[in-house]
Amino acid sequence: MTDLLKTKLSRRSVLQTAAVGAVGISPALRAVVYAQGSDKPEKEEVKIGFIPLTDCASVVMASVLGIDKKYGVKIVPSKEASWAGVRDKLVNGELDFAHALYGLIYGVHLGVSGPKKDMAVLMTLNNNGQAITLSKKLAEKGAVDGPGLAKLMAAEKREYTFAQTFPTGTHAMWLYYWLAANGIDPMKDAKVITVPPPQMVANMRVGNMDGYCVGEPWGHRAIIDGIGITATTTQDIWKDHPEKVLGTTSEFVKKYPNTARAVTAAILEASKWIDSGLANKNKMAETIADKSYVNTSVDAINQRILGRYQNGLGKTWDDPNYMKFYNEGAVNFPYLSDGMWFLTQHKRWGLLKDHPDYLAVAKQINQIDIYKQAAAASKTPVPKDVMRTSKLMDGVVWDGKDPKKYADSFKVHG
DSSP: OOOHHHHHHHHHHHHHHHHHHHSOOOOHHHHHHHSSSOOOOOSSSEEEESSSGGGGGHHHHHTTTHHHHHOOEEEEEEOSSSSHHHHHHHOOOOEEEEEEEHHHHHHHHHHHSSSSSOOOEEEOOOBBBBEEEEHHHHHHHTTTSSSHHHHHHHOOOOOEEEEEETTSHHHHHHHHHHHHHOOOTTTTSSSSEEEOOGGGHHHHHTTTEEEEETTTHHHHHHHHHHHHEEEEEHHBTTTTOOOEEEEEEHHHHHHOOOHHHHHHHHHHHHHHHHOOOHHHHHHHHHHSSSSSOOOOOOOHTGGGGEEEOOSSSEEEEOOOOOOBBTTTTTTTTTOHEEEEHHHHHHHTTTTSSSSHHHHHHHHHHHHHHHHHHHHHHHOOOOSSSSSEEEBBBTEEEOSOHHHHHHHHSSSSOO
């Protein structure tokens, strides 16, 4: 070993062990295996797009803590204005990866949300932690939850406007599912518009919408600002639901497989760090609240990431199903059934005209093999099955076994 390499190892070992608290094999030694061996990343600096939301945290912290360097890459987080912008920059190669809506990646792959391009999901970034907000004006008339909203809309006939963040995205699907489960047809009984996440609160403040579904901190921000109430959380729609993913193009994965693996491993380790205790969560909240990232107050972020909820009407509760970034690796595995669920909802609401080959599409997009390799490198546990079973708010079970039947089973559909 050369003196130069010894010096580099020594310095990196001290810095990274202090930052991440890694155990077992030295992080610096592991970095050498990645950076110098056959797994050396083909592209060593990568640009990762993100939208100002709490769940961009693992991408940001992988960079801020220097975890990326352990795996031979440099992550450059790039703040984006809208999900449509993220889509366009991923497709044209301006971004290497993105913190992205699960349904955005699937929509692009199938050509139902803009330009069609083969896409890839490398990992799930988080579960839970989104919310549906209703305006204070609606709440004052009794619309504080789904049944209350349905009752008000039936009694006071007018055009009700709700916002989501991207037509094939997660927030659209949570909003539609929740409205339909409460007897409100989102396609016939309401007007649904698309608004970028950071603009939700401002639009509600000036009366442009009656409600919206978005990721934190923009649900809690409406409560802090006194303009909205939390009608439901998305974890109450589907406990431990998939939310954002680390997305890229299929072309990028094929061209730079080692880079894809290294970036996934770094973000997995950052996810583990975030979920490792109160001090780390608070450090994360302080970091991402900065104007470079989410650009909000720390108190808009640091309550709900600990499960401390209030609805804006005096009700408070501790929710064990708050936003999770790691949860012993249970969060991050790119289950095929998760991707397939979004396809069933795209078919339900008429975004897809015909049933796709649900399983084949999920296998094309979700990069199970690369994920497993990254999980091994970051010592992340991997589940035995590529499918999982979930029960949603209406009692309907989703297990991925008969997606066509499931998609066609809903009474309210597009």
